[in-house]
Amino acid sequence: MILTSSMTGIASPDPLQHAFKVKSAPHAGRSGSRPVTVDDALWQQWWQTPTQADKRALYIHIPFCRKRCSFCNFFENGAKPERISDYMTTLCNQLTIAAQTPLAQSQPFDTVYVGGGTPTDITADEIAHLGRAIQGFPLVKNAEVTLEGRLNGFDDDKFNNALDNGFNRFSFGVQSFDTAVRKAAGRFDDKDTLLARLQQLSQHPTASIVIDLIFGLPGQTMDIWQQDIEAAMACGAHGVDLYQLIGLAGNRIDKASEKGKILGTDSSEFQADSQTRANMYAYGAKTLEANTLESKQWQRLSSCHWRRDKRERSIYNSLAKSGIEILPFGAGGGGSIHGHGMMNTRDLSEWHQAQAPSKEAEVNSQLASQCLPAKVPGMTLSPNPSAAFDAIFKRGLDSGVLNFTALEADVVTHLHPLFEAWQQHGLATLDNHCLSLTLAGRFWNVNMQTGLFEFLATNPIAEAKIAS
Numbered sequence: 001m002i003l004t005s006s007m008t009g010i011a012s013p014d015p016l017q018h019a020f021k022v023k024s025a026p027h028a029g030r031s032g033s034r035p036v037t038v039d040d041a042l043w044q045q046w047w048q049t050p051t052q053a054d055k056r057a058l059y060i061h062i063p064f065c066r067k068r069c070s071f072c073n074f075f076e077n078g079a080k081p082e083r084i085s086d087y088m089t090t091l092c093n094q095l096t097i098a099a100q101t102p103l104a105q106s107q108p109f110d111t112v113y114v115g116g117g118t119p120t121d122i123t124a125d126e127i128a129h130l131g132r133a134i135q136g137f138p139l140v141k142n143a144e145v146t147l148e149g150r151l152n153g154f155d156d157d158k159f160n161n162a163l164d165n166g167f168n169r170f171s172f173g174v175q176s177f178d179t180a181v182r183k184a185a186g187r188f189d190d191k192d193t194l195l196a197r198l199q200q201l202s203q204h205p206t207a208s209i210v211i212d213l214i215f216g217l218p219g220q221t222m223d224i225w226q227q228d229i230e231a232a233m234a235c236g237a238h239g240v241d242l243y244q245l246i247g248l249a250g251n252r253i254d255k256a257s258e259k260g261k262i263l264g265t266d267s268s269e270f271q272a273d274s275q276t277r278a279n280m281y282a283y284g285a286k287t288l289e290a291n292t293l294e295s296k297q298w299q300r301l302s303s304c305h306w307r308r309d310k311r312e313r314s315i316y317n318s319l320a321k322s323g324i325e326i327l328p329f330g331a332g333g334g335g336s337i338h339g340h341g342m343m344n345t346r347d348l349s350e351w352h353q354a355q356a357p358s359k360e361a362e363v364n365s366q367l368a369s370q371c372l373p374a375k376v377p378g379m380t381l382s383p384n385p386s387a388a389f390d391a392i393f394k395r396g397l398d399s400g401v402l403n404f405t406a407l408e409a410d411v412v413t414h415l416h417p418l419f420e421a422w423q424q425h426g427l428a429t430l431d432n433h434c435l436s437l438t439l440a441g442r443f444w445n446v447n448m449q450t451g452l453f454e455f456l457a458t459n460p461i462a463e464a465k466i467a468s
């Protein structure tokens with residue numbers, strides 16, 4: 001049995017700050033898959049075959065932004081109105097075609113996520129068109145339909161068109177409320193503008209308003225973070241995500257740090273180190289969960305997501321971690337079809353060309369005439385044999401509780417040395433039924449997931465147990 005500190009963390013009097021050195025990656029996972037070529041016959045077969053999945057989602061990608069924010073590398077294309085309108089027309093046509101296929105019709109969808117980029121930057125009419133195209137798919141009653149984006153430019157016409165056409169959840173990147181930190185990060189709007197708009201939107205009787213905050217941004221001191229949490233609790237939003245800043249290669253913060261610079265505010269070049277970020281997470285989690293003000297208590301749904309109102313369900317995020325089927329649409333959209341992981345090309349012209357009724361795209365015109373969505377270039381992977389098994393750990397550790405009832409007793413025994421090391425290092429508590437992550441464990445949960453998959457790769461488990 002091989003156990004390393006990258007799997008177990010290290011013993012420390014303060015595991016929150018020191019169990020691991022740094023957050024390893026935004027998400028954990030192992031693939032166990034290889035790239036596969038999808039020929040036209042297979043593509044047709046996929047769309048004509050009913051799904052085997054019992055839970056499913058749609059992911060629709062809108063790859064446009066008006067500005068490149070310092071911390072982010074999701075910026076793909078500048079938001080030119082004509083470019084967006086061409087894209088939306090093609091995308092909605094593809095959705096309408098896909099919705100009628102045997103694959104789409106075979107089982108209702110539980111949740112739909114329109115992500116980006118900045119989907120809220122499309123026009124009010126485009127939002128209505130997109131909403132109608134989504135409603136062409138069979139959806140479960142009260143399916144969660146999310147529109148992601150930002151508050152700037154999201155006016156009442158857009159909100160009303162979204163609500164009138166089936167959207168019921170809105171996820172806005174706030175990142176920080178602090179005006180100076182926002183300016184340094186390249187964000188529009190000041191704190192008062194954001195608070196006023198969030199308070200208006202949150203008055204809606206049923207729609208769920210969710211905000212993202214990041215801790216660790218340049219110029220964001222602990223004091224500012226505390227004010228961010230206070231503002232998140234006061235702004236009326238029904239849910240909040242607290243994300244640790246991840247160093248993403250190629251973003252402006254990363255490029256500056258390569259030159260030894262911090263893109264701080266006019267008055268501060270402070271940037272929280274890993275230990276301070278751990279304290280920021282702990283402050284946010286404890287403050288949200290404090291039950292001194294009963295009516296204001298927030299409920300934790302995962303290690304980084306809390307809600308204060310039951311209308312917020314976070315179905316997409318939770319199911320995505322369970323490895324469900326997610327049909328992907330749009331340039332840069334990712335998901336899976338019949339167990340095959342898929343990532344569509346991010347290249348807009350390549351994406352458009354794939355659906356153009358030209359000679360080069362003869363095959364795709366054939367597909368259109370058979371009422372099948374166009375085959376878009378990109379990456380397709382063979383089914384991962386351990387996907388369902390791995391999802392139990394991803395979802396369990398992300399939620400903070402890994403329940404052993406979902407696992408065979410032998411698997412729990414095999415993993416016991418790792419679980420015990422986590423307990424000794426203050427990351428989890430262990431009993432016969434489950435492993436519960438401590439606050440420190442929840443902060444380091446992605447490292448723990450990565451460590452668990454490393455443990456399984458180094459100390460393999462019988463394949464039969466994975467498959468069962």
Ligand SMILES: C[S@@+](CC[C@H](N)C(=O)[O-])C[C@H]1O[C@@H](n2cnc3c(N)ncnc32)[C@H](O)[C@@H]1O
Nearest residue numbers: 071072074116117118149150173212243245246
């Ligand atoms: C794909 S972005 C879309 C956000 C939206 N376009 C906006 O302007 O706020 C979704 C979320 O990813 C998070 N994110 C982006 N870059 C990040 C980073 N480097 N570290 C942690 N979270 C990040 C942000 O909180 C952001 O709200």
Ligand code: SF4
Nearest residue numbers: 065069072074075117
């Ligand atoms: S935070 Fe949003 S607007 Fe800014 S670059 Fe990322 S996706 Fe684009």
